[in-house]
Amino acid sequence: MQRSRMATALVGVAVTGAILAGCSSGESTDEPSTASDGPVTLEYWAWNESQEKIVAAWNESHPDIQVKHSDVGGGGDTSAKLVTSTRAGNAPDVALVEYNTLPAMIVAGVAADITEYTGELAEQFAPGVWSQTTFDGATYGVPQDTGPQALNYNKARFDELGVEVPTTWEEFAEAAEAIHTADPDAYITTFAPAEFGGFAAFAQQAGAEWWSVDGDTWTVDIDGEASKAVADYWQDLIDRDLVLAEPLLTPEWNASLNEGNILSWPAGIWAAGVLYGVGEQMEGEWALAPLPQWTPGDASAAFQGGSGAIVTTSSEHPKEAAEFAAFMASAEVGQIQIDTGGYPASLAGQELTLESEPPALMSNQDDYWDVAAEIAASTIPDLSWGPNVNVASSAFEDAMASAITNGTPLADALTETEKVVVEDMRSAGFEVEAD
Amino acid sequence: MTATVQSPAPARTLRRARRRWVPPYLFLLPAGVLFIAFFAIPIVYAIYLSFRGFRVTGGGPFGVRQEAWVGFENYIKTFAEPEFLAGFGRLAIYGVIAVPLTLGLALIFALLLDLPRIRAARFSRTAIFIPYAVPGVIASLLWGFLYLPSTSPLNWILDKLGLPDVVMLSGGALYPAIANVAIWGGVGFNMIIIYTSLRGIPSEIYEAARIDGANEWTIAWRIKIPLVGPALVLTGLFSLIGTLQVYGEPTTLRPMTTEISQTWVPLMKIYRDAFARDDLSLAAASSVILAIGTLVVSVILLRATQRKSFGGGE
Numbered sequence: 048m049q050r051s052r053m054a055t056a057l058v059g060v061a062v063t064g065a066i067l068a069g070c071s072s073g074e075s076t077d078e079p080s081t082a083s084d085g086p087v088t089l090e091y092w093a094w095n096e097s098q099e100k101i102v103a104a105w106n107e108s109h110p111d112i113q114v115k116h117s118d119v120g121g122g123g124d125t126s127a128k129l130v131t132s133t134r135a136g137n138a139p140d141v142a143l144v145e146y147n148t149l150p151a152m153i154v155a156g157v158a159a160d161i162t163e164y165t166g167e168l169a170e171q172f173a174p175g176v177w178s179q180t181t182f183d184g185a186t187y188g189v190p191q192d193t194g195p196q197a198l199n200y201n202k203a204r205f206d207e208l209g210v211e212v213p214t215t216w217e218e219f220a221e222a223a224e225a226i227h228t229a230d231p232d233a234y235i236t237t238f239a240p241a242e243f244g245g246f247a248a249f250a251q252q253a254g255a256e257w258w259s260v261d262g263d264t265w266t267v268d269i270d271g272e273a274s275k276a277v278a279d280y281w282q283d284l285i286d287r288d289l290v291l292a293e294p295l296l297t298p299e300w301n302a303s304l305n306e307g308n309i310l311s312w313p314a315g316i317w318a319a320g321v322l323y324g325v326g327e328q329m330e331g332e333w334a335l336a337p338l339p340q341w342t343p344g345d346a347s348a349a350f351q352g353g354s355g356a357i358v359t360t361s362s363e364h365p366k367e368a369a370e371f372a373a374f375m376a377s378a379e380v381g382q383i384q385i386d387t388g389g390y391p392a393s394l395a396g397q398e399l400t401l402e403s404e405p406p407a408l409m410s411n412q413d414d415y416w417d418v419a420a421e422i423a424a425s426t427i428p429d430l431s432w433g434p435n436v437n438v439a440s441s442a443f444e445d446a447m448a449s450a451i452t453n454g455t456p457l458a459d460a461l462t463e464t465e466k467v468v469v470e471d472m473r474s475a476g477f478e479v480e481a482d
Numbered sequence: 483m484t485a486t487v488q489s490p491a492p493a494r495t496l497r498r499a500r501r502r503w504v505p506p507y508l509f510l511l512p513a514g515v516l517f518i519a520f521f522a523i524p525i526v527y528a529i530y531l532s533f534r535g536f537r538v539t540g541g542g543p544f545g546v547r548q549e550a551w552v553g554f555e556n557y558i559k560t561f562a563e564p565e566f567l568a569g570f571g572r573l574a575i576y577g578v579i580a581v582p583l584t585l586g587l588a589l590i591f592a593l594l595l596d597l598p599r600i601r602a603a604r605f606s607r608t609a610i611f612i613p614y615a616v617p618g619v620i621a622s623l624l625w626g627f628l629y630l631p632s633t634s635p636l637n638w639i640l641d642k643l644g645l646p647d648v649v650m651l652s653g654g655a656l657y658p659a660i661a662n663v664a665i666w667g668g669v670g671f672n673m674i675i676i677y678t679s680l681r682g683i684p685s686e687i688y689e690a691a692r693i694d695g696a697n698e699w700t701i702a703w704r705i706k707i708p709l710v711g712p713a714l715v716l717t718g719l720f721s722l723i724g725t726l727q728v729y730g731e732p733t734t735l736r737p738m739t740t741e742i743s744q745t746w747v748p749l750m751k752i753y754r755d756a757f758a759r760d761d762l763s764l765a766a767a768s769s770v771i772l773a774i775g776t777l778v779v780s781v782i783l784l785r786a787t788q789r790k791s792f793g794g795g796e
Contacts, residue, residue: 127757156546260543297738299630441758448740476538
């Protein structure tokens with residue numbers, strides 16, 4: 048008990064400190080003693096393959112601000128650990144957070160408002176990307192990588208079965224039928240109940256807005272018309288046995304993938320790296336195409352995944368921490384990300400991609416980066432995630448899984464998810480309106 | 483006067499008394515400190531947490547959530563949540579399959595190993611015990627691969643024979659599939675306890691029984707099983723507590739199937755509340771309820787079986 052009160056006190060001090068720092072912005076001329084007192088060491092939590100190199104590059108050019116990197120697990124694990132460590136008062140200075148969990152990090156008191164340090168950084172990102180880390184006019188992080196949703200498909204198999212790459216969802220359904228008819232073992236793709244981020248992106252592409260804020264009131268609309276239409280679309284494909292309905296990346300799924308029986312994965316463009324990780328032997332056989340559209344001729348897609356660097360409220364060196372976070376906007380970081388299979392969030396980094404080699408899985412696609420740039424340019428801006436995406440994601444996963452197991456409508460699972468999300472927000476004390 | 487004469491005596495006895503009383507406590511100290519630090523304090527803290535909750539205090543759509551006193555709200559929520567209770571239902575089905583089979587197989591193996599003139603006893607004993615040494619997560623992964631249609635050797639054989647696949651991780655086979663992992667791992671441990679208890683039975687009893695014309699079957703049924711009663715009660719209690727604490731097997735198998743939800747058993751729901759939903763207080767309240775429930779069930783089981791296996795009276 049003693050310890051917890053201490054931790055609470057520490058968090059309280061950190062929060063107050065951050066608020067005070069926020070209040071006094073503009074007039075504070077001399078920063079707290081930290082800047083001039085020799086090298087500062089920052090702790091940094093992040094999970095992907097490019098981090099070691101990013102940190103090494105920074106440390107080399109910034110002898111006064113040394114960064115110590117630890118990998119504490121993927122996006123979900125890192126967020127959970129950030130919340131607990133913030134309450135214990137020992138969170139790192141800087142951490143990578145997925146865009147959709149950033150609001151949860153703000154209301155949990157993890158992410159600090161760094162508006163005063165980020166200045167003109169906004170110009171170095173596309174507006175849709177920058178809006179992922181800015182809420183209510185305050186900036187809470189610097190975007191690092193993005194995942195515009197695209198169609199990752201097994202080109203070799205599509206060609207073999209003589210199926211055209213679909214450009215609309217209607218064509219996608221036709222292609223699904225054509226593929227399954229040509230080869231009864233083959234399926235165009237998998238509908239995975241645990242893919243909350245993927246489904247949310249499908250729904251956003253169709254025009255859904257799951258969370259929105261008006262003044263002090265949140266509106267939650269997870270089972271709106273657009274989302275239900277998306278659910279019904281996939282329901283139909285599942286009912287006709289044209290797509291698989293099972294979890295992704297299981298030994299089972301990986302085996303089918305490698306046998307060439309799963310022909311595509313509509314997901315963030317980081318998918319090439321993930322698929323290569325479980326199917327190296329398919330090197331060069333896959334390709335990238337824009338996500339199918341609901342209306343022919345449209346070109347829109349939402350983000351699936353992607354993350355930004357936040358400064359925590361526990362940091363004793365918010366200024367230096369924000370400086371390191373701002374490093375993510377540099378071309379240097381962009382190049383490292385491209386080399387390690389990521390897609391940079393910054394404009395500088397995205398420009399560099401045009402001179403780079405495509406990822407191994409898609410090594411035969413010469414226009415890979417042009418396609419990627421085109422997709423990234425057409426992402427839907429101004430998406431808003433709620434303060435309890437973690438709750439939504441876990442509720443969605445269970446509701447979808449049981450809908451698939453019991454054969455009940457997927458659309459009902461959305462209603463179920465919304466109910467849980469609204470209840471959770473109300474019990475936490477938010478004002479919520481549900482449609 | 484008397485005071486001056488007598489005063490040294492009590493002081494000496496006090497010192498002697500202290501000399502006699504200090505060492506035991508000194509020896510107890512390390513265990514006591516560990517007990518308090520890693521058992522008592524966490525329990526008290528969990529109970530304290532179960533009455534707390536995170537509530538928005540700042541106001542506004544991005545108000546920061548802070549810890550506040552919420553009374554019995556978390557307890558009410560635990561009981562009001564159908565998923566928590568449904569978890570116990572699933573646990574019951576699992577327990578009905580796993581516990582009798584584990585104990586039954588353990589008893590059979592122990593009795594077989596205890597037969598006179600048994601061959602390869604040491605090898606068999608080790609072979610049966612080894613699965614217990616395999617960590618639960620590894621065992622679950624191992625079995626998971628064996629269950630999944632495209633990696634399962636059984637389905638490979640069925641496929642070659644032109645027979646349909648066996649689906650293990652969905653439908654009616656799900657409970658036996660999960661229970662099987664626990665049974666595979668648990669039989670060896672329980673067998674050792676029962677076997678040790680069997681070895682403790684004096685051999686005169688068997689000699690007397692044989693003189694009376696008893697065969698091995700009668701000896702097992704009439705003498706050995708009643709005499710290892712206490713060991714059976716003990717293993718039964720372990721299995722019951724183990725069942726209430728099932729977590730590793732379903733959690734490890736969950737990514738391989740859509741049928742295991744995040745709240746499949748009570749402990750999984752507690753984990754989800756604490757770490758996926760960031761509601762430590764609700765998780766603490768549910769844990770307290772689970773712990774009290776386990777305690778009550780254990781006491782009832784011990785009371786009931788004690789009366790039976792020790793002949794009823796004090």
